[in-house]
Amino acid sequence: MKKSTVAAWFVTIYLIVYTSFCFYNVFPDAQLIMFAISPLLVITMVIMVLKEKNITVTEFKEGQEWGYQDK
Secondary structure (H helix, E strand, O other): OOHHHHHHHHHHHHHHHHHHHHHHOOOHHHHHHHHHHHHHHHHHHHHHHHOOOOOOOOOOOOOOOOOOOOO
């Protein structure tokens, strides 16, 4: 599994846990710490996804202006 995929799953689960803590109003000290850390995690995840080099990109054919890579 790619590092960027693991990072995306980790940050998603982290934010779900944070939202659950806020919704049920439990562990207020943990909520503050998690809130402070969350921007760093999201920024790190975005950088990891953008720097991913293992993606194959095909060149467009002559006269083709756009296309989908998922076919």
